[in-house]
Amino acid sequence: MANIAAARIQREFKEVVKSEEVERCKIKVALKNDMYNELEGTIAGPPDTPYAGGTFKLEIKIPETYPFNPPKVKFTTRIWHPNISSVTGAICLDILKDQWAAAMTLRTVLLSLQALLAAAEPDDPQDAVVAKQYKDCPEIFIKTARHWTNIYAGGPHRELDLENKITQVMGMGFDEGKARVALSSHNWDMERATENLLS
Template sequence: MANIATQRIQRELNEVAKFDEAQKKAISIEMVNGSLLDLIGKITGPPDTPYEGGIFNLEIKIPSTYPFNPPKMRFTTKIWHPNISSVTGAICLDILQDQWAAALTIRTVLLSLQALLAAAEPDDPQDAVVAKQYKENHELFVQTAKHWTSVYARPENDKEKWSNHDFDAKIAKLREVMGCDEHQARVALSSNNWDLDRATQSML
């Protein structure tokens, strides 16, 4: 079975290189340590979304039963999105679960994930905290998602113009008060709608 999986993945890797998205660097797939069953996928954030300009990495594990069973994927770049866990990077997407079909490919999954970044489904969330913010305070959700994209997914030379000085100041204050690291402070504030008092309480 593993033989079928590796043959299929080799064919997919060859095909991906021919598509426009790969030429434009919108999506890419590469092997880890020469293994066809252990891949890294990259997608760029779609235009006119809070993820624009970000490059998001995904861990892709190919089961020996591929393509009859779906690949296991998760985001390794931290992201603020209702259908992706802000903690583990786990993804809620039907084609990675019960709607998988052998005709689907890694490329079609990566394109579906790009579409998910452009059109979240907060009523079927992977991250309930993010989904709640998305539905109840959408503008703050957009600002938070942009902030996470700027910090975790944008190239180093592009971060400054996207920084949010109000958020940065609150993160610095919370770190000072609680003695936590920057990411812990960011998570606490993001999860509490950037209310410094509530974020502090959540960490006690």
């Protein structure tokens, strides 16, 4: 890792670890190795969102060209959100692409990602299926996002009606993960989800 990038990320890492604001927002960062080029971030789902009570892990890779280029960040905890891929965890956020500025820091990135969970941008989606549900069926979106938060991020809210549908689809011989994705993607319509799994 280039010296400028290593020195800068070490300083920023300490800033995040010591920041009261970051601690108050329940954001953490940890080293994956001693090189400071791979970090693991953790952000808490913001209150009054379907992600509340969940803990989401992030993979953060620092390029050699940092801080002139943004870190590469993705969710390793599965999440149902218009701007985050429900399959790969890839994130659509302008500051991680063309709106990055060298003055931005790791703290900015982590706080921005937490803010994204509270204010989705469905018109610039990473996951078109989730964005469509967010816009067309907001109540179903909230239940689905809460369900995924409970299952994958340790969230407190169980959606028993949704869990029952997953159990029914599993009874047809499909595994739980595939059943959840098919039902989530088809607004929990059993018939459409099953057709999708059989096609």
